Amino acid sequence: MKVSRSKTEYMCVNEREGSGTVRLQGEEVKKVQEFKYLGSTVQSNGECGKEVKKRVQADTTASARISACLVDISSWMTAHQLKLNPSKTEPLIIPGDPSPAQDLAISLSNSMISPSATARNLGVTMDNQLSFSSHVTNVTRSCRFLLYNIRRIRPFLSTQATQVLVKSLVISRLDYCNSLLAGLPLNATRPLQMIQNAAAQLVFNLPKFSHTTPLLRSLHWLPVAARIRFKTLMLAYKAKNGPAPSYLKALITSRTAPRSLRSTSTARLVPPSLREKVFLFKLQPLFSKPQPEQPPEV
Known part of the structure; x- marks a missing residue:
């Protein structure tokens, strides 16, 4: 791959006083204030x-x-x-x-x-009703094919090697953009949970109808619904306290009490109004719900 000196540009973020110029093959690279996307x-x-x-x-x-x-x-x-x-x-x-x-x-x-009716964007199949049924079907189909191929070579693999393969090929697909599935009913994500159960059974080389709850606990794998909720809560934490895109930070608002209350230190968010149409954004209701099962500092 050849780098064109005439078309190469750079942008400085948090530029300090006295910063030098950038040169490429003896020529100074053009500096721009912002990239136009x-x-x-x-x-x-x-x-x-x-x-x-x-x-x-x-x-x-x-x-x-x-x-x-x-x-x-x-x-x-x-x-x-x-x-x-x-x-x-x-x-x-x-x-x-x-x-x-x-x-x-x-x-x-x-x-x-x-x-x-559907469109593919960065590997995610979206539909005009935001049900993500097509996306779940596509992910389930690809994961089932991968599990079939791993099962064919399972007699030649150890448990640890199988776990590495399953985690890198199958579990990573289940986790990819899974925060988009937040708010869906359990029956919509059940095919993904069945794939995770089959993956755990394959790691331990157990039959199809084996109980999977102790297997998931042994592998330290959260169920699919818990993985989705963990991802959305992590996005909410980053949007409020850490590095997150500005379009996510603009969608959440911290709750401010008119007077001093014990709940002021719980860092809750403002729930959306019922008059607002939140059909196109399902994360804010999840972010705003209190988590009584966890301490406030978490």
């Missing part, structure tokens, strides 16, 4: 979600705004040696309320694009 291009088109929400007849306003946003994205990608393929573009529209689905006519490069 695709997100700024999308934000420049305004809040398209509100335009979709304010539906008019034939949805002309919403369709025009989304089409203009796609044109700007295509121009940005062309300027950065990328290409937006209209035939592979799948817009996903997530309604704010369970209203009847209405088709939007979105045009891009003289091609009409229809909204898709």
Whole structure:
């Protein structure tokens, strides 16, 4: 891979006084104040979600705004040696309320694009109802295939080697972006729990109907529901006290009491109002719930 000196840029974070310049192969590298990512291009088109929400007849306003946003994205990608393929573009529209689905006519490069029921983003399959049923199905299918391959070579592996394989190939897939599954009912995540049970049985080379609770305890593996809750609480802690993205910090608010109370030191968060539509954000109710089973300092 070749590094182009003419296209290389850098940005200083927490720049100190008297910091020197950066050189690459004898030439000074261009310094920029900020990097322009695709997100700024999308934000420049305004809040398209509100335009979709304010539906008019034939949805002309919403369709025009989304089409203009796609044109700007295509121009940005062309300027950065990328290409937006209209035939592979799948817009996903997530309604704010369970209203009847209405088709939007979105045009891009003289091609009409229809909204898709599901879309894949960074390995996560999202649907327009945020049920994540397709994502759970895909993860379950891939993990079942991996367990089948590991089971074929299990007679040649020790227990420790099998545990390393299962943890790196299967458990890591169960943990990937599992905080998105927060708030789902247990029957929605039950297929993932069955995969974890099968993985524990494979590690100890036990039959299919063996009791898995002592196996999970021996392996120090939390159940799937507990792993999801741990991830969301960890995100809440980082958003409140540690390094976390600004868009997460902006979504939580610490509770302030009008007078001195014993609960002031519990570091609770403000629960969302019932009038607010939290359909598109399920983490804030989980963050705001008190945890009576844990001490306040935790």
